[in-house]
Amino acid sequence: MLDRLHTPSSLLRLESDAPGVSGLKWRDHPARPPVGDEVQVRVRAVGLNLRDVLKALAVLPASSPPPVIFGGDVAGTVSAVGPDVVDKRPGDHVMGSGADTFASVVTLPSATLAAKPASLSFAEAATIPIAFLTAMYALHHVARVQRGERVLIHAATGGVGLAAVQLCEQAGAEIFATAGSEPKRALLRARGIRHVMDSRTLDFADEIVRVTGGAGVDVVLNSLYGEFLQRSLQCLGRFGRFVELGKRDIFENTRVGLGAFANNQTFRAVDLEQVPREHGTELLRQVLSDIERGALQPLPRHEFCADQVARAFRLMRSARHVGKVVVLLDANQEA
């Protein structure tokens, strides 16, 4: 399979027509030539996101008719550009995101791609766009987090979680973090985070009330589901901002009581795909600028080759990963 991914005449795309990780298949799919402001990219690394896993399990509905296709963070080499593209040319190394990037070649609007800093490998680059853009949009654009504020970051060792940890450290916010296993919690404590709790029991809410003397936190970045969402709402202090990053409760139309908003609290859902492209590009430029000057770091990652894509999905499904899960395509190709 991997050999076929290297052969220009045989271009593949990841598809699924049966729910479950075992339903994932690489299938032939022709490259689409770029038109207008589009850029065609030879994909080198793809970052997996929970949305892809939820789509594979049919927990989320597919956004297009079958087969289900997958995509997220991408890093690769420009292979062709549309006539209106002025800032990229074949051979450039780029990074960004798109809905169908689990493929040998993908054609995307130029604005969704930025130049990959030379200091980053393709795999490192694929850890960055969606996690950092989500965290940056949620913390700075939506929650407008201020120095000294308390931020609860759920699932803080995941991709968005670790990006949010870095951004909170940068902003001087006080971090309250949850994670689902003791090794993950130890990792967070080793970073210097004082308030680290279990994301698989509901005790975190009492712990936050106790530690904050009943004041609660100023911002919640929520990615937990069901009762965990409800308890997290109770952790929100006066003028608190609850930012919902999860998909399942939105899709399942979970109800929340308005009593949780009695003290000027706000609930806001974030779906990065709906953020205007220009805004996303500007955020990506900011993140990459901070990464180039060493103020932010690429996320830790687990790497898989294309043949192991089911293992990659399975790792994220089992929530045993730290940081990002990256699938390498064209692993043996020269830069």
Add this chain to the structure above:
Amino acid sequence: MEKAEIRAVVLRHVRENVDGLEGVDIDTQKSMADYSASSLDIVEVVSASMRELEISIPRTRLSDVKNIDELVELFYQVKQQV
């Protein structure tokens, strides 16, 4: 279909989808979460089992299930009605 057959289907999907069960006797009085299955591991076990058994059960009914035995029992009851 006998309940034992349904149990065998469920246990096979549990073994295929939950890490660390090689050589382990699965106690069906326990929940999959007791064996460190994530919520999405459980989604996959349940949906793969239902597909194989050719049954469909709304998520609201599944949310009351407390352990593997109760899941097998629910599948058995639904299968009897098919």
